[in-house]
Amino acid sequence: GKSGYDHFMLKEIHEQPRALRQCLRGRVDEMAGTVDIEDLADLSPSGVQFVACGTSYHAALYGAQLFRDAGIPAQAFLASEYATAVPPIGEALVVGVTQSGETADTLSALRAARKRGARTMAVTNVVGSTAARECDHAFYIRAGPEIGVAATKTFSSQLTALNLLALGMTNTQEAREVITALRELPGNVQRILDESNAEEVAETYEHSDAYFFIGRGYQFPVALEGALKMKEITYKHAEGFASGELKHGPLALVTQNTPVFAVVTGDGEQARKTLGNVKEVEARDAPVVAITDGQSEVERYADHVLELPETHPRAAAVLANTHLQLVSYHVASLLGRNIDKPRNLAKSVTVE
Ligand code: M6R
Numbered sequence: 001g002k003s004g005y006d007h008f009m010l011k012e013i014h015e016q017p018r019a020l021r022q023c024l025r026g027r028v029d030e031m032a033g034t035v036d037i038e039d040l041a042d043l044s045p046s047g048v049q050f051v052a053c054g055t056s057y058h059a060a061l062y063g064a065q066l067f068r069d070a071g072i073p074a075q076a077f078l079a080s081e082y083a084t085a086v087p088p089i090g091e092a093l094v095v096g097v098t099q100s101g102e103t104a105d106t107l108s109a110l111r112a113a114r115k116r117g118a119r120t121m122a123v124t125n126v127v128g129s130t131a132a133r134e135c136d137h138a139f140y141i142r143a144g145p146e147i148g149v150a151a152t153k154t155f156s157s158q159l160t161a162l163n164l165l166a167l168g169m170t171n172t173q174e175a176r177e178v179i180t181a182l183r184e185l186p187g188n189v190q191r192i193l194d195e196s197n198a199e200e201v202a203e204t205y206e207h208s209d210a211y212f213f214i215g216r217g218y219q220f221p222v223a224l225e226g227a228l229k230m231k232e233i234t235y236k237h238a239e240g241f242a243s244g245e246l247k248h249g250p251l252a253l254v255t256q257n258t259p260v261f262a263v264v265t266g267d268g269e270q271a272r273k274t275l276g277n278v279k280e281v282e283a284r285d286a287p288v289v290a291i292t293d294g295q296s297e298v299e300r301y302a303d304h305v306l307e308l309p310e311t312h313p314r315a316a317a318v319l320a321n322t323h324l325q326l327v328s329y330h331v332a333s334l335l336g337r338n339i340d341k342p343r344n345l346a347k348s349v350t351v352e
Contacts (some may be wrong), residue, residue, distance in 0.1 A: 007339045009148035009233070013325050014193055017186040019153045020318075022142040023160045027168075030183060032178035039137060040168035045119075047092035048074040051082045051109035053349070055228060056097040058221040059158035061096065062317065063123075066162055066216060070170035080352065082109035086116060094118045097155040097162075099146065100348040101129020110135060110352060123161055125154055139165055148340045149347050150232050152325050155225060156318050160185065163314060174312075181312035185319075188309050192322045201289055201304050202330030207261045210237040212254065212286075213324070213347045214246060214277060215263035217270050222263050226324035232342050233332040243277040250278065259285040259287040261324065265308060266314040267295040275301075289327075291320045 005011035027037055048067045050060035060076035067074035077087070079096070094113035098106045101124040110120050110131065122131035122138045125146070132138040143157035163182060167175055205211070211230050213223035220242045227240035241250050243262070254260065260281045264274045275296050282301045284286055290302035293310045306323040308316055332339050 002025055006333070007148065009150050009152060009329055009339050010142065012146055012148055013322070013329065015144065016153045016156050016193070016322065017190045018125075019143040019157050020160050020186045020189065022144070022349065023157045024107040024164070024182060027164050028179055030065045030179055033179055035153070035164050035167035035175075035179070037164065037168045040165065041074060043137070045072065045091065045093035045169065046344070047090060048072060049087065049089065049092050049094045050074070050076040050097055051079040051094065051106055051113070051115070052076065052097035053079050053103055053105050055155050055225060056099060056103075056106070056158065058161060058225040059155055059229070060095075061167070061224070062159055062218060063095070063162035063189050066166035066314070068169065068350045070166060070172045072170055077109070079103070079105040079109040083112040086112050086129050089113060089116055089118045091117065093121060095121045096131050096135065097123045097158060098129075098131050099125045099141075099143075099151055099158070101126045101131035102348050104350050104352045107134070109133060121139050123158065124166065125157070147347075149342055149345050150229055150339070155321065156189070159318050170198055178314060180314055181315035184311060188311065188319055189322050191309070192319055196306060196323050196326050197304070198323050198326030202306065202327050202334060204247045206331050206334045207254065207286065207291075208259055209257045210239070210247060210252065210253065211259055211261065213238070213240040213261045213263075214243040214274065215320075216243040216274055218313045219263035219265065219320060222255045222317045222321050223261075223323070225321055226261060226328070229325060229328040230331065233328055233337055233339050234335055235337065235343070236331070243274040247280060248279050249346065254281055254284045254286045256285045256287070259289055261289045261291060261327075262298065262302075263291045264296050264298045265313050265320070271296040271298075274298075278302075291323055294334075300329070
């Protein structure tokens, strides 16, 4: 059942701290600053190609960045596009990110890769799923069953699992810092669930014409995911952009009635640039909702702030997404949508 929640989606959003603890359990040695997962260390691929759809594709974009940050060439592909022109695979590992393990597009991309002799891995939630059975390796995200059509806790668990995967297969100087941030993540998600003012933001903007989401680096997939969730359950126009792309076209869409959700963390180069993009939006009178840890000046240009604790940007992505899940949920709820079963959608898409 829904354990007292109005919807499975809300229940699953609230299950995230537990899901993340399960994902981390027994896989991290905090003292040593290492991730020890049998199997993984021997893989050491020369490259990684991710294939995935929808929310899982956003996780894949994030995953590819993790590997690139560790010096390993990595790219994320939409599974439905992968087979139309299979890229040279070489010695790369092909990783299908799929919650259900049954998504037809993802299975067929993995099969196309296997046919060319690639080693494959499924990053999935479902033990014994087709993807888990057909791939050479399976890495489980351990989120527990997800009933709502909108993926929520499984996205957070995918991001967490991909961090473990990258730490387990590569050497990165940041490992210790990332591990600490992952350890703190379940508690930090809980704090956001307890304290987020997402409902107030939803009430303010429930009647907007459209919703835009921007971020760069690890926050770019979060922007895409924020928009997908909003479309899926509210049926309103929403789009996610890389912050830097705004001025290359989408800025023409921005009006007083299109709130822009900007994820800005840290005080470095990336934050400074995204701050510049936020100023461009603010100058066009669009409402700005900053999802931020307050290290940059972005709050000065924001109409609303969804607060994040100071943490590693990789962990901040999960936390920012939690706020955005809640905003979409509350907008959908105010609009009286069928949140757990949005029109035209199925939980698992088994046709290509
Ligand atoms: O089971 P999968 O992760 O392979 O599913 C992929 C997509 O169909 C899925 O993420 C879809 O986009 C969700 N409805 C998003 O909320």
